[in-house]
Amino acid sequence: MAIVAYTDGSSLGNPGPGGYGLILLETEKMVKKEISQGFRLTTNNRMELMAVCVALETLKFTKTEITIFTDSKYVVDAVEKRWVFGWVKKGFKGKKNEDLWRRFLEVHKIHNVKFQWVKGHAGNVWNERADQLAVGAANNPANFKIDSYFEMNQNEE
Template identity: 55%
Template sequence: MNEQAVKIYTDGASRGNPGPGGYGVVLLWGKHKKELSKGYRLTTNNRMELMAVIAALEALKKNNLELVIYSDSNYVVKAVMEGWLKKWIKTNFKGNIKNRDLWEKYQELSTNHRIHFKWVKGHAENIFNNRCDILATEAADGKHLLIDEGYEEAKNNKLL
């Protein structure tokens, strides 16, 4: 991996599953550091884990970057690294795969970069993962929570 790779740490949280949730992101590139977070009134932990990755990709101002994304979510890391997502896309998400809206958004954004995922143990000694956890939980506990339209629409249409 290139020393100039952008390092991205992500985490998602929800208070109940479903419940209020949030995500936290720390982006590192050279001497630059940027933090992102948002909270939602009703969502799931897996959605917040994936939304953190999407928010990080959306925040990038250049294309064709080498990215190393650190996540404590087996769901996100394995879906990409073990080819689950490729299979879901190939079968048009047959079998009622959850979070299709977010996976399609991730796939669209990911084609602009060279992405490597690394799983990290949550709530351990990684300071950036721990910072993401703080950002995510503070966002979930915040006041002006957003609507996770993809989740609430699926819930209202009984797709969950």
Template identity: 50%
Template sequence: MDVSLYSDGSSRGNPGPGGYGTILRYRAPSGTVHEKEFSAGFSCTTNNRMELLGAIVGLEALKRPCNVTLYSDSQYLVNAFNQNWVAGWLKRGWKNAQKQPVKNVDLWKRLLAAKEPHTVTFVWVKGHAGHAENERCDALATAAADNPACHQVDAGFRA
């Protein structure tokens, strides 16, 4: 199964209220397009955490191994895989090149577990540049960030 995953994260302040938006899209052999959207808001988090969580939620929603093309405007997310940062972090025991602890390690570990059954290609897209799915994910993420009535607690966030 070939799946397109689009995700974006938002934070009003960094840290501050935040949210993610994700779209999963699959075209069946019949030509029928199946699409599902996800979003959630959090009372206090960071933009990078929301970028990661958007990708995680999309991958965790897949019920069988897939070929996934993951589109994100987050260089933090995309470069971690395309420039092999994750491999270095693992080799150094979750330390970055400066020997400091990797930030958001709880989400990086969750992302690696969610990614494991799939073949994932990471593609960077320029944010706020008219990419329809990225714009939709941004709208979902910002709406979630701006809706305190629906906010959850980001249990892994550390100020």
């Protein structure tokens, strides 16, 4: 079974209220699932990475083949160029979003993950939908969660 995910993050101010959006598509059965969540104070890069983490955590079976489409060079380059694995060896010294990178690495290792960068706001229907979900979540304070790690560490970030 092959899964395709489109992920996006948004922050209204950086930092500011933010949200992520993601769409999971199961290609054989043509099943679609949309997920989004807003946070009262966060950053765009955190939301980009959070969307990827949630997409991987949502998968029901280990060793799932998944291609993640994202417009985040931050996420794609950190993984595809293997920077994040070097950051681990150096204890994430001087790097932001350690909590989310560690969360990503835990779930990344149990699946077969590929990344594909897509240009944002360029007419890709699924990327545009993920953006709508992320921005919608960032604009919905009634459903905000607290990005505790960021709020507790923002002066150090």
